Amino acid sequence: MFSGRLNIEFEPNRLSRLYDAKSAKGEKIIDLTSSNPTKSGFIYDTNILTKNFPESSAMIYNPDPRGLIAARETVRDYYKEIGKQVNIDDIFITPGTSEAYSYLFKLLLNPEDEILIPQPCYPLFEYLAMLDSGCVNYYPLKYEHKNGWRAEFEVLRNRIKDKTKAVVVVNPNNPTGSYIKSAEYIEFLSICREHKIALIADEVFSDFLISPCSHYLKTISGEDSYLNFILNGFSKMLGLPQFKFGWIIVEGEEDLKSEALKRLEIISDTYLSVSSIVQNISGNLYETRNKIQRQISGRITENYELLQKKFLLNPDIRLLKCEGGWSAVLSFANLLIPEDDFVYNLLEKKNVLVHPGYYYDFDREGYAVLSLLTETKLLEEGIDRILSLYA
Numbered sequence: 001m002f003s004g005r006l007n008i009e010f011e012p013n014r015l016s017r018l019y020d021a022k023s024a025k026g027e028k029i030i031d032l033t034s035s036n037p038t039k040s041g042f043i044y045d046t047n048i049l050t051k052n053f054p055e056s057s058a059m060i061y062n063p064d065p066r067g068l069i070a071a072r073e074t075v076r077d078y079y080k081e082i083g084k085q086v087n088i089d090d091i092f093i094t095p096g097t098s099e100a101y102s103y104l105f106k107l108l109l110n111p112e113d114e115i116l117i118p119q120p121c122y123p124l125f126e127y128l129a130m131l132d133s134g135c136v137n138y139y140p141l142k143y144e145h146k147n148g149w150r151a152e153f154e155v156l157r158n159r160i161k162d163k164t165k166a167v168v169v170v171n172p173n174n175p176t177g178s179y180i181k182s183a184e185y186i187e188f189l190s191i192c193r194e195h196k197i198a199l200i201a202d203e204v205f206s207d208f209l210i211s212p213c214s215h216y217l218k219t220i221s222g223e224d225s226y227l228n229f230i231l232n233g234f235s236k237m238l239g240l241p242q243f244k245f246g247w248i249i250v251e252g253e254e255d256l257k258s259e260a261l262k263r264l265e266i267i268s269d270t271y272l273s274v275s276s277i278v279q280n281i282s283g284n285l286y287e288t289r290n291k292i293q294r295q296i297s298g299r300i301t302e303n304y305e306l307l308q309k310k311f312l313l314n315p316d317i318r319l320l321k322c323e324g325g326w327s328a329v330l331s332f333a334n335l336l337i338p339e340d341d342f343v344y345n346l347l348e349k350k351n352v353l354v355h356p357g358y359y360y361d362f363d364r365e366g367y368a369v370l371s372l373l374t375e376t377k378l379l380e381e382g383i384d385r386i387l388s389l390y391a
């Protein structure tokens, strides 16, 4: 009856079941996983919806498969502000970044073709690829105590097969918080060119630097690229996931790029998914960038510093180096039980919810992931409870 695409486990796992049971009983849980900016205590401008917006323009439907000019100008202005020239014709507006991936998978993948994604990484890729009948394979990021996370290029090269169509870089990566460094980017470019595959750069967290690091890239450059796609959107950049506004920028060798643009236009034209209203107010939304980013960046930095203090002298729990983004990773030494049991016990006994590392495909046991958007007082209380369980 149904397509084989959704070959997944539908039952909630035991952690979710416990969470639901406790919530139903009215128990107060400290949720250290929430990364919903609209529920994290930030102050938003409430006049952005109507300011400078002639209501009459809401009643006119005049779609453009690449996105309305006003929306693409907003995107172009963002890149201008961060020092990158983007041609308005190379921008596609999408209903968020997740769906931008879907456009790209339709563009690049035949059934069972593969994309290579970083490991660890945020857990949506398998679903995104599966829904477009593609597959994922992984290239590892390796953690070194002083330097943080780096891509293992030897493994990446070995994993490229005939069916590999794209390499994904998440800059900075979620949950590791590691930015792409310029030397790494050169290596990615040369691999993609050598194997004639595309590079997809997901930069949704790139405005959220936490610890300055040398040679990091806020956005990748199109120079010398074979075929690059840059993804971003307002969901993280402005803390506005509900507006469903994202984009793709296409860069690369002229012939390839123009072929990609033509094909993307068909894909986008088939759905015309992005509301004209949000496109028309994109400039207003963008004006809120400094105000909201000041708050989010203040929160994530304060929280990261708090975690550094809490775990500085702890021999058993280490805070891994994080350069940017909204997540922090804890590494547990000598965890005597499986990570999943530890996270379950933490919720059961201490009413604290964290994500176990395996949600993000860490290559071994012993990790937990926390959201740095958590209100700082709650985070502190949650950490103290983690420490008391581990003691």
Ligand SMILES: Cc1ncc(COP(=O)(O)O)c(C=O)c1O
Pocket: 095, 096, 097, 098, 099, 122, 170, 173, 174, 202, 204, 232, 233, 234, 235, 236, 241, 246
């Ligand atoms: C790295 C990364 N890319 C993309 C997305 C999805 O973004 P959007 O809300 O624009 O679909 C997420 C969501 O958490 C993410 O972590």
